[in-house]
Each structure stands twice: as structure tokens, then as C-alpha cells.
Amino acid sequence: MKVWRYGDDVNTDLLFPGKYTYTCSTAEEIKPHLLEDLDPSFAENVKEGDIIIAGKNFGCGSSREQPVLGLKSVGIEAIIAESFARIFYRAAINQGLVLIECPEAVKAYSEGDTIVLNIEKGSITVGGKTFSFPVLPEEILAIRDAGGLLAYTRLKLKKFKSKEAH
Amino acid sequence: MGKTFAEKILARKSGRKEVVPGQIVTVKPDHLLTHDNTAAIIGKIGPELEEYGVVSNDLSVIVIDHVVPAANEKTAINHKKIREFVSRFNIKNFYDAGEGICHQVVMEKGHALPGNIVLGSDSHTCTYGALNALSSGIDRTEAAALMLTGETWLKVPESIKMTLSGELPPGVYAKDLILHIIGDIGADGANYCSVEFHGSVNKLDMEERMTISNMGVEMGAKNATFPYDSVTEKYLRSIGVQGGYEPVRADEDALYSKELEYDMSDIVPKIAKPHTVDNVVDIDEIQGLDIDQFFIGTCTNGRLSDLREAARILKGKKIAPGRRLLVLPASRSVYREAMSEGLIDIFVSAGGMILPPGCGPCLGAHQGVLAPGERCLSTANRNFKGRMGSKEAEIYLASPATVAASALKGSIADPREVIG
Numbered sequence: 001m002k003v004w005r006y007g008d009d010v011n012t013d014l015l016f017p018g019k020y021t022y023t024c025s026t027a028e029e030i031k032p033h034l035l036e037d038l039d040p041s042f043a044e045n046v047k048e049g050d051i052i053i054a055g056k057n058f059g060c061g062s063s064r065e066q067p068v069l070g071l072k073s074v075g076i077e078a079i080i081a082e083s084f085a086r087i088f089y090r091a092a093i094n095q096g097l098v099l100i101e102c103p104e105a106v107k108a109y110s111e112g113d114t115i116v117l118n119i120e121k122g123s124i125t126v127g128g129k130t131f132s133f134p135v136l137p138e139e140i141l142a143i144r145d146a147g148g149l150l151a152y153t154r155l156k157l158k159k160f161k162s163k164e165a166h
Numbered sequence: 167m168g169k170t171f172a173e174k175i176l177a178r179k180s181g182r183k184e185v186v187p188g189q190i191v192t193v194k195p196d197h198l199l200t201h202d203n204t205a206a207i208i209g210k211i212g213p214e215l216e217e218y219g220v221v222s223n224d225l226s227v228i229v230i231d232h233v234v235p236a237a238n239e240k241t242a243i244n245h246k247k248i249r250e251f252v253s254r255f256n257i258k259n260f261y262d263a264g265e266g267i268c269h270q271v272v273m274e275k276g277h278a279l280p281g282n283i284v285l286g287s288d289s290h291t292c293t294y295g296a297l298n299a300l301s302s303g304i305d306r307t308e309a310a311a312l313m314l315t316g317e318t319w320l321k322v323p324e325s326i327k328m329t330l331s332g333e334l335p336p337g338v339y340a341k342d343l344i345l346h347i348i349g350d351i352g353a354d355g356a357n358y359c360s361v362e363f364h365g366s367v368n369k370l371d372m373e374e375r376m377t378i379s380n381m382g383v384e385m386g387a388k389n390a391t392f393p394y395d396s397v398t399e400k401y402l403r404s405i406g407v408q409g410g411y412e413p414v415r416a417d418e419d420a421l422y423s424k425e426l427e428y429d430m431s432d433i434v435p436k437i438a439k440p441h442t443v444d445n446v447v448d449i450d451e452i453q454g455l456d457i458d459q460f461f462i463g464t465c466t467n468g469r470l471s472d473l474r475e476a477a478r479i480l481k482g483k484k485i486a487p488g489r490r491l492l493v494l495p496a497s498r499s500v501y502r503e504a505m506s507e508g509l510i511d512i513f514v515s516a517g518g519m520i521l522p523p524g525c526g527p528c529l530g531a532h533q534g535v536l537a538p539g540e541r542c543l544s545t546a547n548r549n550f551k552g553r554m555g556s557k558e559a560e561i562y563l564a565s566p567a568t569v570a571a572s573a574l575k576g577s578i579a580d581p582r583e584v585i586g
């Protein structure tokens with residue numbers, strides 16, 4: 001597992017440049033451009049299970065969801081940041097990408113530290129120190145447990161339909 | 167205890183007596199905006215659309231604006247898919263390429279009204295706060311789910327109250343005010359929050375309010391809202407809307423997480439330097455910086471009053487040699503007005519190029535992208551690295567008057583020196 005460390009205000013253009021917004025939408029198309037203008041080594045070297053640690057306001061800017069889709073599809077296990085921008089946070093819930101808002105953990109991290117996550121319990125251990133973060137509310141967990149918003153919506157539509165049939 | 171704008175509107179729309187910050191409620195938005203990304207959105211739900219269709223043909227407002235006219239085969243195919251979807255599901259509110267930038271079109275056509283909730287798969291959906299709506303950006307997946315079910319969850323946000331006093335001095339604009347505020351509280355200063363403007367808001371006309379609400383997301387806000395007043399009513403009447411809406415007003419004793427005050431008479435022209443919107447300085451700190459391309463347009467500052475201010479400065483003059491000036495009216499209706507007032511002639515005579523209503527170079531997809539090492543002074547809302555093409559280019563943000571005054575010099579200049 002590798003930890004990718006970035007600073008504050010990593011915006012959506014840095015995560016995935018806007019000029020590709022209307023030409024790339026599948027995971028394969030997105031991947032080569034992930035973090036292109038921030039860290040050109042990322043797309044080539046990222047591996048399943050890697051973690052991103054960042055400062056405040058991660059994901060600010062556009063509502064484009066390629067950054068979330070891309071990071072999810074390359075297997076990022078979680079993004080740990082001091083804070084996330086609102087639309088990015090929502091998009092992550094909708095795709096089942098794990099975001100952890102925990103400024104203490106970000107501050108505690110130094111290069112080479114191992115990170116252990118317990119998402120159900122809301123705890124994170126960084127270099128031997130354990131911190132807690134708030135567990136998501138039920139309504140949101142239902143979306144995650146269904147496998148993301150589209151899967152959740154499909155279940156909902158089926159329920160509507162079977163109700164109508166009765 | 168009184169309630170904020172967001173608490174009141176979310177209680178009303180979720181059928182509850184009251185709600186508190188942090189609570190999650192289910193709402194049915196009045197409209198859902200999508201643009202060129204509609205093609206990708208419907209691509210996610212092909213089988214579901216076959217089986218269930220759209221939940222309502224009046225919910226969606228679809229505007230093709232981001233890459234218009236199509237720049238290549240791929241964008242042309244996207245546009246075609248959108249047109250086919252629109253005709254197959256008989257989508258009522260569809261605006262094809264050339265009508266204008268989505269946010270301008272939504273406002274002009276009366277798809278956002280006081281007391282409405284409008285969600286859109288574009289981060290600057292917050293623009294309609296100017297009209298006393300709660301409007302906010304969402305991602306494509308959520309837009310897809312909304313097309314099918316018509317409902318989604320929203321977290322009741324904490325609210326920030328910004329009280330304005332005084333009046334903007336000549337040569338200083340709403341853009342300078344919002345840049346000042348963002349510079350003051352930071353790019354995440356209002357993260358997850360509902361921002362409310364109070365105080366002498368009657369000194370700001372509807373177009374100025376739009377510029378301010380548009381940039382709410384640049385401080386992280388969920389929405390940035392103005393109260394309903396005679397300015398709102400007058401605007402709505404001008405677009406043919408009379409009544410049929412229910413404004414929402416925050417209670418006097420509502421509870422805010424933060425209260426800030428800004429005296430508009432203290433504001434001076436501002437510039438946001440690369441590569442974040444909160445990197446704001448007073449113009450005198452950066453005057454004289456060489457600029458290659460000047461851009462007046464976008465959903466932030468491409469309206470008639472913006473073009474008028476720029477034209478007032480450029481009239482009968484020429485931009486500096488070796489520089490480019492791009493002017494982009496925010497909608498067809500702005501374009502036509504600008505033509506009939508002679509503004510377009512002023513821009514073209516000054517050496518400018520007119521682009522068709524749409525997003526143009528704002529997102530770096532086409533029409534006036536930047537080469538490495540170039541600098542653009544733009545009236546847009548974002549100056550992120552790489553946004554207008556090369557990541558080695560620099561974007562500076564300012565008001566239309568500042569951009570126009572600077573275009574004459576070829577470098578950043580103070581509009582107050584040319585406006586009496």
C-alpha cells in the first residue's frame with residue numbers, strides 16, 4: 001500500500017483537467033489523466049489499496065465526477081483529508097468511494113507511517129496513534145450498502161413498481 | 167428560535183414543521199439542470215429509462231452550452247444523443263446550442279423562482295440564489311437518479327449571514343465585492359454552508375446579485391442566497407413571471423454559525439491571482455502585469471450590464487497591439503440586446519472577437535485556450551491551474567471593467583482611472 005500525500009485545495013481541475021470533461025467518461029478513458037497537472041507519476045504508479053492523504057478542501061471546484069469515478073476505479077481505498085468540498089463529498093458517497101474527514105490524522109501522518117482503517121467503527125490508526133471520525137448517518141449508509149446511488153435507485157424503482165402492481 | 171433561509175425552505179419542501187442543521191431530509195426539487203453532460207448522465211441509466219422512463223418531462227431543464235458549436239466528432243455525438251433523448255421523452259425545457267450558458271438560460275426563462283429548490287449537475291447552479299431559490303450543484307450520478315425518481319436527500323446546512331452596508335464606489339463592481347469576500351474567508355470558508363446576504367442588498371441589482379451568488383461555490387457554499395424584494399420582483403416581471411411563487415425569508419432571530427459584515431464603500435478593484443480563487447489582491451499590488459488574452463464572458467460576468475461597462479471603456483479605442491480580446495455574451499438574448507445597443511460594434515472595432523453564447527474558453531475545451539507561459543485576464547469564476555488549456559498558463563480573475571481597461575493597456579490596469 002502506498003500513501004499519496006498532497007496539500008490544501010486540491011481542486012477538480014488538478015484531479016482531472018476540465019478539457020477532457022466531454023471526451024472522457026469511462027474508467028479507462030479517465031485513468032491516464034488522473035492528477036495529470038498535480039502529480040504526473042500518479043496515474044502510472046497508483047495501485048489497488050493505495051490511500052490519499054490531503055489537507056483541507058479536497059475536491060473543490062467543478063461538479064464533474066470523473067475524479068471520483070477515476071479514483072474509485074483505480075482502487076483507492078480511502079481519501080483522508082482535513083476537509084472535503086461539498087459536491088465532491090456527495091459524489092464520493094454516490095460512487096461508494098470512502099472519504100474520511102479527520103484533520104488530526106492528517107497532521108499526525110509523516111512519510112512512511114502505516115495507516116490502519118476501521119470504517120465501521122470510525123477509527124483510524126496512523127503511525128501507532130488512533131483517532132476517531134464520525135460514522136455516516138443511516139440514510140447515507142443505505143446508499144453505500146446498496147453499492148452506490150444507482151444501485152440504490154434501482155432497488156427503489158423496483159419497490160415502487162411492485163407496490164403499484166399490488 | 168427563528169429559522170434561517172435554508173432551514174425554512176428545506177422544512178417546507180420536505181413536508182416537516184421544522185428542521186435543524188445536520189438533519190438529512192428527502193426533497194423533490196422543482197427543477198433539475200443538466201447540460202452537455204446530459205449525454206453521459208443518460209448513458210448511465212439506459213436500461214432503467216427503457217423500463218421506467220423519466221419521472222416527469224417537466225423536471226429537467228437541459229441546455230447545450232459547454233462546447234458549442236460542437237468542437238469535434240465526440241462532442242457532436244454527445245449533442246446528438248441529447249437531442250434524441252429530448253425528443254424521445256418529450257422533455258419540455260430544452261435549449262439547444264446557441265441559446266446561452268445554462269445558468270443564464272435557467273434564470274432568463276424563469277426556471278428558477280423564489281422559494282424553489284433547483285439542483286443541477288454543474289457547480290455554479292448556486293447562481294439562482296440571486297432569485298431567492300435554494301440551488302446547488304450535484305454530480306452526474308445523482309442527476310441520473312433524479313431523472314428516474316425525482317427525489318434526493320439533502321443535508322440541512324449551517325448558515326452564514328453576510329450583512330452588507332454602504333454602496334459600491336464608481337469603477338468597483340459586484341465581482342470585486344465577491345472576490346474580496348472569498349479572499350477574506352478563503353476557498354473553503356463557507357464549506358457545506360448556506361450563505362445569506364442581508365443589509366443594503368437593495369443597492370445591488372439582479373445582475374450584480376447573480377455574479378455574487380454564482381461565485382458562492384468558490385468559497386465552498388452549498389447555496390448563496392438573496393432575500394426576495396422589489397429588485398427580484400422587477401426582474402421576474404421583466405421575464406414575464408408574475409406571481410406563482412412563494413419567497414422564503416430568514417427570521418430576524420435565526421441562528422447562524424458565523425456572522426460577517428462588509429462595507430461596500432471600502433471595496434476597491436480586486437484581482438484573483440493564479441491558481442486559487444481566494445488568492446485575491448487589491449489591483450494596485452499587481453498593476454502593470456503583462457497579459458496576452460482578455461476574456462469577457464461566462465456565467466459570472468457575461469450579462470448586459472457587464473458588456474455595457476466594458477463597452478463604455480472600449481468605445482472608440484483599440485486594444486493594445488499583439489493582444490487578444492474575446493467577448494462572449496451569456497445568452498442569445500444578451501447578444502441581441504448588445505447588438506441593438508451597438509456594444510458588439512464597439513468590441514469588434516476595438517479589435518475584439520465575439521464568440522457564440524456558451525461557455526467558450528472558460529473550461530479550456532475549445533475557442534481561445536491558452537499556450538504554455540501565456541496569461542489571461544478573465545471575468546470567469548475560476549483560475550485553477552490548467553483550466554483554460556495549458557497547465558503552464560496563468561489565469562487572473564477580475565471585473566469586466568478591469569478586463570476592458572487592461573485590454574487597452576495590454577497589462578493589468580485600474581478601471582477607476584478611465585471611468586470618471
Ligand code: SF4
Pocket residue numbers: 232267268269288290464465466524525528529546547
Ligand atoms: S461559463 Fe464557465 S463556469 Fe459557467 S457554466 Fe460554463 S464552464 Fe461553467
